[in-house]
Amino acid sequence: MRQGANTPWAAGYRSGGLRSQGGQDSRRDPARDQEQLPGHQPPRPEPDSSGLPPAQHQQSLQAAVSKAEVKPMDKGEENAASEEKAHFLMENRRSGTEEYLPELEKKEKETKCVTRNIQWTTGNNFTVERGRQQIEEAVSTWEVHESWLHWSEFLQEEELKYSKRYHYRVCWSMPTRRKPIPRAxxxxxxxxxxSKIKPATLPVEVFFTLESSELIHRPEQCQFREKWLKDIIENKIILMERLTF
Structure with missing residues (x-):
């Protein structure tokens, strides 16, 4: 047997390391030993695309930012910036309006669709008095205030090549207790x-126009508005006040 084979130092070496008297592992770290070798140099950080190490590159950037000066804008640049801002605001408003317009048009279409119409008589059953009665029936469906009064009358018959036209008038006014005779x-x-060429079993065609207006309305496609009557009367009163006799 070789000398020292059963000594505690040998047992500790076989177990994988040296232990000190306090029980701590006294094995050496190869990396630490390599750092302690004379002439050993730690690895340097790799430079980035600027060719400088990261620390120096960051310092150079901070120095450049600290030395940079903000150049004031002249009047031309200020005007260009203000115009660009105004253009941006107008585009935003326009986009908001374009988004809102379809909803508004949809509401107007829904309002126009809420119209009440009557079943008009056929061509073979039509008479002048029957036409006036049906006009009264159609007018009764208009949404006007109860203070409005009206009366209707037959005006004339018009002979055309392919049809006959019967003209009527409905006169509206708003008398009051102080002024029972309306001014206008x-x-x-x-x-x-x-029609003379269409089957006589088809309904007659009806349309109406407002005083001082050439726009043609059809009862089944138009919702009558009380404002139309007010505008006509107000315009007449304004005209009478301006005239001097």
């Missing part, structure tokens, strides 16, 4: 057209 009235002119 508003007229709505109806035309009932009876």
């Amino acid at each position: 009235t508003a007229s709505v002119y109806f035309v009932i057209e009876v």
Whole structure:
């Protein structure tokens, strides 16, 4: 047997390391030993795309930022910036308006669709008095204030090549207790057209126009507005006040 084979130092070496008297592992770290070798140099950080180490590159950037000066804008640049800002605001408002317009048009279409119409008589059953009665029936469906009063009358018959037209007038006014005789009235002119070439079993065609207006309305496609009557009367009163006799 070789000398020292059973000594505690040998047992500790076989177990994988040296232990000190306090029980701590006294094995050496190869990396630490390499750092302690004479002439050993630690690895340097790799430079970035600027060619400088990261620390120096960051310092150079901070120095450049600290030395940078903010150049004031002249009047031309200020005007260009203000115009760009105004253009941006107008585009935002325009986009908001474009988004809102379809909803507004949809609401207007829904309002226009809420119209009440009557079943008009056929061509073979039409008479002048029957036409006036049906005009009264159609007018009763209009949403106007109860203070409005009206009366209707037949005006004339018009002979055409392919049809006959019957003209009526409905006169509107708003008398009061202080002024039972109204200062002005508003007229709505109806035309009932009876075709000569279409089957007599089809309904007659009806349309109306407002006084001092050439726009043609159809009862089944138009919702009558009380404001139309007010505008006609107000315009007449303004005209009478301006005239001197």
